Amino acid sequence: MADGKILTINMGPHHPATHGVLRLVLELDGETIVKVTPHIGHLHRGIEKIAENMNYQQVIPLTDRFDYTAASLNNLGYCTAVEKLLGIDVPKRAQYIRVIMCELARIMGHHLWIGSHALDIGAMTVVFYTFRDREMIMNLTEEVSGYRLTPSYLRVGGLAHDITPKFIEDLRAFIKWFPTAVDGYNTLLTDNIIWRKRTMGIGTISAEDAVNYGFTGPSLRGSGVPYDLRKAKPYGSYEDFDFQVPVGDNGDVYDRYLVRMEEFTQSLNIIEQALENLPEGPVNVDNPLIANPQLDDVQEDISALIRRFKIQCQGPVVPEGEVYHAVEGSKGELGFYLVGDGTENPYRMKVRSPCFILVSALEKMMLGHMIADAISVIGSIDIVLGEIDR
Amino acid sequence: MVTLTIDGKEVTVPQGTTILEAARSVDIKIPTLCYHDRMSPIGSCRMCVVEIEGFAHPMAACTTPVEDGIEVATISDRLTRIRQDSLKLILVNHPLDCPVCDKGGECLLQDLTYEFGIDQVEYSAAKVDRDSQYASPLIRYWPDRCIMCLRCVTACQEIKGIGAISVKGDGYGAQVVTVDADKCQSCGECLQVCPTGALTEDLSRYKGRTWLIERVPTTCTYCGCGCQLELNVQAGRVMAVTAQDGVGVNQGSLCVKGRFGYEFINSDERLTTPLIKKNGKFEEASWDEALTLVADKFSAIKAEHGPGAIGGLTSARCSNEENYLFQKFMRAAVGTNNVDHCARL
Numbered sequence: 001m002a003d004g005k006i007l008t009i010n011m012g013p014h015h016p017a018t019h020g021v022l023r024l025v026l027e028l029d030g031e032t033i034v035k036v037t038p039h040i041g042h043l044h045r046g047i048e049k050i051a052e053n054m055n056y057q058q059v060i061p062l063t064d065r066f067d068y069t070a071a072s073l074n075n076l077g078y079c080t081a082v083e084k085l086l087g088i089d090v091p092k093r094a095q096y097i098r099v100i101m102c103e104l105a106r107i108m109g110h111h112l113w114i115g116s117h118a119l120d121i122g123a124m125t126v127v128f129y130t131f132r133d134r135e136m137i138m139n140l141t142e143e144v145s146g147y148r149l150t151p152s153y154l155r156v157g158g159l160a161h162d163i164t165p166k167f168i169e170d171l172r173a174f175i176k177w178f179p180t181a182v183d184g185y186n187t188l189l190t191d192n193i194i195w196r197k198r199t200m201g202i203g204t205i206s207a208e209d210a211v212n213y214g215f216t217g218p219s220l221r222g223s224g225v226p227y228d229l230r231k232a233k234p235y236g237s238y239e240d241f242d243f244q245v246p247v248g249d250n251g252d253v254y255d256r257y258l259v260r261m262e263e264f265t266q267s268l269n270i271i272e273q274a275l276e277n278l279p280e281g282p283v284n285v286d287n288p289l290i291a292n293p294q295l296d297d298v299q300e301d302i303s304a305l306i307r308r309f310k311i312q313c314q315g316p317v318v319p320e321g322e323v324y325h326a327v328e329g330s331k332g333e334l335g336f337y338l339v340g341d342g343t344e345n346p347y348r349m350k351v352r353s354p355c356f357i358l359v360s361a362l363e364k365m366m367l368g369h370m371i372a373d374a375i376s377v378i379g380s381i382d383i384v385l386g387e388i389d390r
Numbered sequence: 391m392v393t394l395t396i397d398g399k400e401v402t403v404p405q406g407t408t409i410l411e412a413a414r415s416v417d418i419k420i421p422t423l424c425y426h427d428r429m430s431p432i433g434s435c436r437m438c439v440v441e442i443e444g445f446a447h448p449m450a451a452c453t454t455p456v457e458d459g460i461e462v463a464t465i466s467d468r469l470t471r472i473r474q475d476s477l478k479l480i481l482v483n484h485p486l487d488c489p490v491c492d493k494g495g496e497c498l499l500q501d502l503t504y505e506f507g508i509d510q511v512e513y514s515a516a517k518v519d520r521d522s523q524y525a526s527p528l529i530r531y532w533p534d535r536c537i538m539c540l541r542c543v544t545a546c547q548e549i550k551g552i553g554a555i556s557v558k559g560d561g562y563g564a565q566v567v568t569v570d571a572d573k574c575q576s577c578g579e580c581l582q583v584c585p586t587g588a589l590t591e592d593l594s595r596y597k598g599r600t601w602l603i604e605r606v607p608t609t610c611t612y613c614g615c616g617c618q619l620e621l622n623v624q625a626g627r628v629m630a631v632t633a634q635d636g637v638g639v640n641q642g643s644l645c646v647k648g649r650f651g652y653e654f655i656n657s658d659e660r661l662t663t664p665l666i667k668k669n670g671k672f673e674e675a676s677w678d679e680a681l682t683l684v685a686d687k688f689s690a691i692k693a694e695h696g697p698g699a700i701g702g703l704t705s706a707r708c709s710n711e712e713n714y715l716f717q718k719f720m721r722a723a724v725g726t727n728n729v730d731h732c733a734r735l
Contacts, residue, residue: 288507302484303508309488310504313495313601 006034013042017120017375020385024362024374031370036363040356043389048349055315055344056082056156064150066351066387070109070330072101072141074387075154080235081325081336082156085318088290094158094283095237096274100171101144101153102327103267103274107178108137109330109382110260110267117257117379118189121198126188133181136174143167156316157291158284168275175272182264190261199254203365203377206251213364214357217332218259219381223251229328236327240277241270253380260382290316315344324352331355331382351390355383396462409462410438410451420464421473421505423480423498424539425452426583427635428642429548432540436476437502440464448472470506477503478511483518483562485534493587495600499537518562525555525568526576528592528650533565536588542566542580549643550579578649582633582642593650594630598622603629607637610648614706614733615639617648621655628655688724701728 007028012018021042027035047066051059063078064071076098083090090098111134115127138148144167145151145160153160189195205215210223220227228245230238246262248255284291292311293304318340326335332354341347358381365377393402396413403412408431413420423435431452439448443461448469451462463469481503488494518534525531540557543566547553554574558567566588568574581589603622610617618638622630631652635642654660664680665672675683691699702720704713713731720729 288509289504293509297510299486301511302481302486302488303478303503303511305486305488306481306500306503307509309494310500 004029011374013039017378019116019378019383021389022359022378022383022385024378026371026374028371031372033366033369033371033374036366036374038359038362040359040385040388043385045390047390048351051346051349053345056318056346057311057315059346059349060154060156061150061152064152066353066390067109067329067331067334067355067384068149068386069112069384070102070105071150072098072105072153073109073327073329073334075152076102076236077325077327077329077334077336079154079156080327081323081338082318084325085321085323085338085340086156086290086316087319088157088285088287090158090236090285091282092237092279093162093281096278097159097163097283098154098236099238099241099274100271101141101151103271104137104140106267106330107264108134110264111137113260113330113379113382114185114189114257117376117382118195120375120379121195123189123192123195126185129181129184129188133178136170136177140167140170140174143170155284155292157287158282162283171271171275175268175275178268179265182261182268185264186261189257196254198373198376199257199380200252201250202253202369202373203380204250204252205361205365209361209364210251213361215332215361216354216357217329218263219256219332219354219358221246222248222256222259222380224249229326229333233326235325238270241273243270253376256380317342317344318346326352329354331384331387332358334387351387353387353390355381355385356388358383359388392456392458394456394458394460394462397464403456405456407456408452409440409442409449409454409456412456413440413451413462413464418464420451421502422452423502423537423585424541426541426545429541429544429583432544434538434540435480437473439469439472441466441469474506474508477506477508478513480537481508481511482513482515483534484537485532487532487535487587490596491535491587492590492595493584493600497587498585515562520565524592525566525580525589526571526574528576528646529578529581530590530592530595531566532588532590535586536566537586538564538566539585541583541585542589545579545583550575550577555580576646576650577644578646579643581649582635582644591630591650593653594622598624598629605632607634609638610644611707612645612647612651617644619644619648621652628652692724697725698728700724700726702726702730704729704731706731706733 009026009028010023011026012023013021018024023039023042025037025039026033047062051062060075060078063074066074111130115130118126141151142148144163145153205223207223207225210220211225216227224247226245226247231245243266246259246266248259288307293307297304298308320340320342322339324335324337326333333352334354335352337350337352338346339348362377366374391402392405393400394412396416396418399416399418401412401416403415410420410425420438420440423437424432425438433450433453436450438451440451441448441463480499488500494500520533522530522532543555543557546555552573552575554568554570555566556569557564559565581591603624605620606623607618607620610619617640619631619633621628622632631649633640633642633644663674664677666675666680666683688700702716704716717729720726
């Protein structure tokens with residue numbers, strides 16, 4: 001303002017561009033941001049506490065509700081952590097199908113990101129195209145799990161069941177179609193002069209700062225640090241696949257955009273490889289105490305019925321111990337810390353949320369920029385409040 | 391005293407102890423199904439088989455007494471296979487009832503099947519379908535769920551000393567029947583010891599699942615014995631009554647009243663407020679009103695006819711403290727020695 005007074009405004013929690021229920025208190029000098037205070041907790045459901053009263057398999061649907069834009073990735077992080085605690089290995093076929101589901105989830109997460117990110121800055125068209133393609137993945141998810149957004153398709157020890165021939169057929173069609181779609185997104189934005197002006201040089205964070213803040217995922221790679229858990233600490237057969245880890249140069253909104261756009265292609269690449277090399281075999285671990293028996297058996301064999309009854313109503317006993325396992329989520333390092341106390345329920349579950357850390361650096365990225373740029377910065381770190389608040 | 395080795399652990403126990411008891415005394419767990427702490431060993435299920443050095447065949451730990459110097463192994467691949475096979479033979483033709491069985495969730499057969507990781511029963515046998523039937527008006531017997539462990543028969547004979555039930559028939563046709571219906575008191579001892587859902591309580595059939603039920607320990611209010619029992623409560627309603635083995639004076643046994651006479655608790659006809667008769671009709675009143683009325687009447691009788699005109703009879707359903715207070719009240723407040731108690735005999 002001309003008289004030099006600082007104006008404090010409240011952005012969110014009910015603001016369409018805060019990607020959920022994020023509340024930012026912005027202090028403005030004219031249109032320039034001088035202070036940013038994020039307030040979180042509006043979506044707190046106490047999932048980590050609820051998990052303590054459920055058996056290990058029952059927790060899986062809760063994990064869908066962290067980053068609900070890419071739910072299978074949460075399932076993977078949780079299931080792999082429990083499997084580590086149990087000391088079991090999942091069959092190769094299940095691992096490959098998990099990779100397919102998770103990379104589809106990553107693409108779904110990025111679809112929502114670019115759609116809403118562009119919409120926030122004023123490019124309305126993009127969201128129509130990304131949601132058209134997101135719908136295809138939703139249908140694929142529905143085909144295997146019955147659910148579209150929160151599939152809970154993964155299980156401790158494997159999968160709910162095998163994929164269907166129709167899924168493979170539809171997935172092939174998607175793989176064939178999707179490069180054209182990505183070209184379309186690029187045409188709309190990458191060389192678009194308005195888009196470049198709104199995103200280049202905005203919300204810059206150096207590689208050193210990003211590492212110090214604890215950035216992970218595309219937001220870290222946008223600053224030029226080639227850190228991807230799928231390469232750095234491979235899990236669940238990711239070492240079998242050949243893919244690139246795209247990185248940016250400047251660490252601004254545009255670089256983070258480019259990284260995620262390239263990840264569309266890389267994820268598709270991984271899905272293609274996993275589908276072509278999909279091994280035969282069971283999709284559940286060969287352990288009658290953990291894996292659910294087949295439904296056909298349950299209707300005929302009393303021992304299968306009893307096992308299913310015990311696994312569903314009581315749950316497998318997980319040994320004492322603690323474990324941390326992290327996967328490369330669509331937003332960054334999604335880690336699960338679990339403490340088992342030798343019963344059917346987790347003693348403690350703690351989630352390391354990548355978005356929580358990204359929110360802490362909002363001020364660093366926004367200071368000195370115009371209020372309109374706050375919107376592009378929020379969009380560029382791709383936060384989801386379901387995961388921050390839990 | 392006899393010294394033996396179980397799983398490499400040296401154990402010294404008195405002569406005549408069984409291998410199972412000796413193992414339990416040093417916290418070695420041998421799986422059992424038909425064995426029950428309160429009864430003599432039955433030896434029908436073969437789950438507790440152990441290998442004894444020098445003997446070719448495995449022996450049932452529950453019925454084999456210890457001998458000096460023997461070496462016992464309770465875990466081996468061979469024993470696991472035998473136990474799994476025994477379970478599979480029990481599971482042949484076991485009905486697919488778990489989702490509707492009242493015992494589902496606290497069934498010993500389920501626990502063992504899961505513990506031993508049985509994923510398939512490869513045996514088969516001719517199927518005989520038999521309907522469930524009343525064992526007594528309060529207990530239902532499901533012949534297909536029965537695993538012929540004979541716990542119920544033994545309990546009726548040994549714990550209650552009645553012998554109202556026995557086994558009839560042989561092979562797959564065998565089932566537990568009431569041999570002397572007049573002797574059966576419907577005490578439910580058989581129900582209490584049944585490891586599966588073969589005997590279920592007929593009052594609470596299909597009302598609730600075991601894992602949703604809260605067990606509230608309490609003392610039976612029917613007589614002065616003071617049996618310990620557990621009210622099975624779900625959503626504020628008593629669904630059944632059970633007792634915990636080895637707890638209280640009753641050690642887990644109950645009589646027909648204690649086990650089945652619980653429906654009055656949630657009965658609609660139960661009095662919840664005092665009633666005072668006005669103009670020939672009972673009307674609801676507050677406690678203050680009712681107690682004032684009783685006190686007034688007592689005072690009037692005492693004034694007119696003297697305290698000797700009032701007598702008090704107390705009940706074995708009350709606690710000692712309540713009975714003490716009652717006689718104190720009669721003697722000190724009313725001023726009469728006319729006090730009696732139904733259990734004075």
